[in-house]
Amino acid sequence: MTSIDQRLTQGTATPAELQTLERYNAIIAADLARRGLGAPRDGALSPLRMIGNRLKAKSSLFDRLLRGKPALVIPAPLSFSHPWYSVVESNTPQEVLRPEEWKPSFIQRAEGAPEQVLIHQTPWDIVERIGSEELIVTQPEWQRLGFRWRLWREILNAEHCKAFIAAWHDTSLQRITTEAQLRAEGLHFARKWRDELQAALQLDDDEDSLLDMDVFDQHMHRQGREHALKELAERRERGLPALPTDEEIEVRASEEAASRLRDDWFIEDGRIYHRTWRIQRIAPAALGTEHYLGI
Structure with missing residues (x-):
């Protein structure tokens, strides 16, 4: 305890x-x-x-x-199984992960029951569809108290959104926000790939004398080491040089950079943007004493 x-x-x-x-x-x-x-x-x-x-x-x-x-008059909606007090008490927009349509196959939906959307693992009732990327939603018990929320998607500059792409190539950066930084990130991991193959090549050539295992284990986790050894063998079987060429490094760098954008990120004019979902309480305008327990 x-x-x-x-x-x-x-x-x-x-x-x-x-x-x-x-x-x-x-x-x-x-x-x-x-x-x-x-x-x-x-x-x-x-x-x-x-x-x-x-x-x-x-x-x-x-x-x-x-x-x-004070305690709310009824329990707050849940966000990943935890009470989400801020979504009730604050009327400022809050970023959320991509919501999903909630259609449970194991529940017989009652006739006339509202459609639902899953936000942070909790079903919310859909009050109104304003467009393909904007909804008015609520929670059943809170709806009886007049509560409604706007759920919508908008484009935010990578500098200003809660989600971010980590910068491993430069630890002084809190996040990657430009295309140039993303290219540098991709090149960092492409060179790391080459270094791992180089370390595996040295181990494969002279396991006893070329590499101290303690140092090697600090440089590369066991899983990564085994993967590098396997890839080194595959390169030899395909007739490729043991280490990647400069052209391969460039291709790998582009692939690494692209993999970090995923579906919700995109580049425009050298800047990185995120398609962000947000939720905001729109009614009531403010909370009063009737929304809290007098205990």
Whole structure:
């Protein structure tokens, strides 16, 4: 257990932690009542233990309460299984991974049920389709409180989006934003490919005297070493020189650069751009006391 759970279990918790625990249990109990779940039968697992987080250090709600923030009137939507408080409380756009149409084959959709889209592994109801890349979405319980969100796709400069292409060729760069930097990244990995084959060639020629294994293992992981040895053998079988030619390096560099663009990235006028999905609360305009529990 973590230190806070140890303190709660051993009776050494601070007054603030004990007060937070009391509020946490009251909020979970209120949520159970809202869902219409009754008291447990004798010997049954308590709903408090099923719905609440046994390890308070891992509970987003407990942490929120401990930091003096109130609980939402109903649980926040989930983002990768974690409460997504900011999507409810903030009205600024937030980047999300590409959403997917949600059509579960194992569920018989009720007649008249809304279409759904999967955002960060959570189904959202589609209220309106504005275009192929813009939707109005909501969560069922939050919709009853008047909540709606805009989900749309827009093009952002690589300098300004949350997603990024890492720059391994130059660690002083936080991200790759230009075509020239991308070419340098591709060339970096093409040369690394050649160096790995060079190291494998030396090991293959004189395994005992040409290379110290400790140094070699620091330079190349075992899987990479085995791959390089296999590729070296294949090059010999095809009649190619052991090491790549300058022309091969150029081709490999272009392939490495292209592989980093993927579907959502593109280059225009030497700059790199990303087709980014974003979500933003559009209703209500602001949250009030009615959106929080008075516990």
